[in-house]
Amino acid sequence: MDYINTENGILLKNTKDFEPEHVFECGQCFRWNRMPDGSYRGVAGGRAFCVKKVNGDILFQGINEQDFNGYWAGYFDLGRDYGTIKKALSKDPVMERAVDYGSGIRILKQDPWETLVSFIISANNRIPRIMLTIEKLCQSFGERKEQNGEAYFDFPPPRRLAALDEQDIRACGCGFRAKYILQAARIVSEGRVDPHSLENMDTEYARSVLLCFPGIGPKVADCIMLFSMAKLDAFPVDVWVKRVMEHYYLKRETPLAQIRRFAVQKFGPLAGVAQQYLFYYARGTMGRITGRG
DNA sequence: TTGCAGGGGTCAA
DNA sequence: TTGACCCCTGCA
Numbered sequence: 427m428d429y430i431n432t433e434n435g436i437l438l439k440n441t442k443d444f445e446p447e448h449v450f451e452c453g454q455c456f457r458w459n460r461m462p463d464g465s466y467r468g469v470a471g472g473r474a475f476c477v478k479k480v481n482g483d484i485l486f487q488g489i490n491e492q493d494f495n496g497y498w499a500g501y502f503d504l505g506r507d508y509g510t511i512k513k514a515l516s517k518d519p520v521m522e523r524a525v526d527y528g529s530g531i532r533i534l535k536q537d538p539w540e541t542l543v544s545f546i547i548s549a550n551n552r553i554p555r556i557m558l559t560i561e562k563l564c565q566s567f568g569e570r571k572e573q574n575g576e577a578y579f580d581f582p583p584p585r586r587l588a589a590l591d592e593q594d595i596r597a598c599g600c601g602f603r604a605k606y607i608l609q610a611a612r613i614v615s616e617g618r619v620d621p622h623s624l625e626n627m628d629t630e631y632a633r634s635v636l637l638c639f640p641g642i643g644p645k646v647a648d649c650i651m652l653f654s655m656a657k658l659d660a661f662p663v664d665v666w667v668k669r670v671m672e673h674y675y676l677k678r679e680t681p682l683a684q685i686r687r688f689a690v691q692k693f694g695p696l697a698g699v700a701q702q703y704l705f706y707y708a709r710g711t712m713g714r715i716t717g718r719g
Numbered sequence: 720t721t722g723c724a725g726g727g728g729t730c731a732a
Numbered sequence: 733t734t735g736a737c738c739c740c741t742g743c744a
Contacts, residue, residue, distance in 0.1 A: 453727060549728040555740065556727085601738025606729085643729045664727040682728095705727080 427504050429494070435475075436494045438484040443508035445530020446477050446484070452531050452706040454653045456544050456557045457564075457581075469564070470536065471497050474571070474578040488573075503532050503656070508699075515693065515700055520674045524700075524707035531702050534653060538621035539614060540581040541654035546606050546641040548649070555599065562598035563587075587611035606641025613639060625655045632657065644682065652698040661689045661697040670708035 428439040438444065450458040450466045458468035458477075465478035465487075476487040489498055499505065512529065516522040543563075548556050560581075567582035567590070587595065588611035596604035613619050619639075624632040629651060636647035648662035663671070663682045671685045672678065680688075693700040 545727090546729095550726060550737075551728085552726060552740075555738095596738085599739080602729095602736085603738080641729065645728060649727085662727085666727065709727090 427499065431491045435485055435487040435489045436491065437480070438486070438504070441482065441484045443512070443530060444484050444502070444532060446479055448528045448530035448706065449502070449532050449534070452528060452702050453553070453709075454534055454702065455536060456553070456560050469578050469580070471501060472580055474573050474576070501535050503535055508532060511696055511699055515696060515703070521700060521703065524703040527710060528703045528706035531706060533656070533658065533699060533702060535656050536654045537581065538624065538650065538654040539584060541650050542610060542621055542636075542639070542642070543581075543587075543607055545646045545649045546610060547600060547603050549603060549641065549643075549646060559599040563595070566594075566598055584611045584614040588615040603641060606639070609640050624651075629657045629659050633660070644686070648686075652701070658698040659690065659695045661686050661693070661701050663689075664705070666705050666708040666712070667701055669712055670704045673712070
């Protein structure tokens with residue numbers, strides 16, 4: 427990992443496997459917004475900052491070296507060689523096209539609690555509304571902070587949400603998911619499950635624990651593990667991945683669980699990364715490109 | 720202009 | 733296996 431510590435922030439060199447648009451718009455995160463100049467501004471890990479591409483390099487604006495090494499290098503999965511992963515996946519002709527299409531995708535390592543709630547909200551929902559709902563939750567119940575005169579809000583911790591009424595959560599636009607969020611907050615704040623501890627458990631066990639939460643089914647559980655626990659063998663199957671898998675591989679209508687088994691068998695420990703390339707490829711190429719989820 | 724289907728799933732019957 | 737679920741958007 428080659429970087430320079432500049433007065434503007436950390437400048438990452440040799441970034442052929444890091445494209446901000448691919449990273450932030452492949453469906454794994456909901457608090458990064460595209461700015462008019464093409465940079466992305468987001469809130470994560472308790473702070474707000476900007477990621478921007480400058481002459482082929484990636485600038486993490488306003489991040490110091492200590493925070494970069496202590497947190498952000500892990501968050502952006504900079505220790506992993508995506509070049510090798512892409513080469514391995516590209517042996518498959520369909521994956522070769524998908525990898526080429528989303529060549530700058532990286533799997534983020536987000537906060538497990540925030541990711542758990544975010545993907546409960548994602549169920550039967552569209553991306554713009556998911557983003558709006560999460561932002562409202564943060565503005566209503568998260569800690570207010572300020573940076574360069576601009577306010578931003580952390581994601582509310584479990585104990586904060588657990589102390590609310592279902593109606594308070596519903597008022598953020600969560601709809602029928604409000605009761606699931608409240609119950610999840612109670613489960614975690616009472617110490618019955620620690621989402622962070624699941625990182626150290628194998629994928630099948632972590633999955634079985636996540637499935638005990640109301641509002642978390644197979645797809646959401648796989649998303650939480652892939653996008654916050656670096657469990658790259660988790661393969662979330664949503665409608666887009668279902669479409670792309672049926673179209674290119676299975677050639678017929680196939681149950682979700684069967685698609686997942688097929689993919690895990692085919693792509694093994696890299697199934698989750700393959701899923702992200704396929705998802706981004708499907709959404710970009712398989713019709714109906716809209717603001718809808 | 721209005722009405723209705725459907726969405727990056729999950730639950731309950 | 734199927735309908736209901738928040739609520740917003742696209743479309744007829």
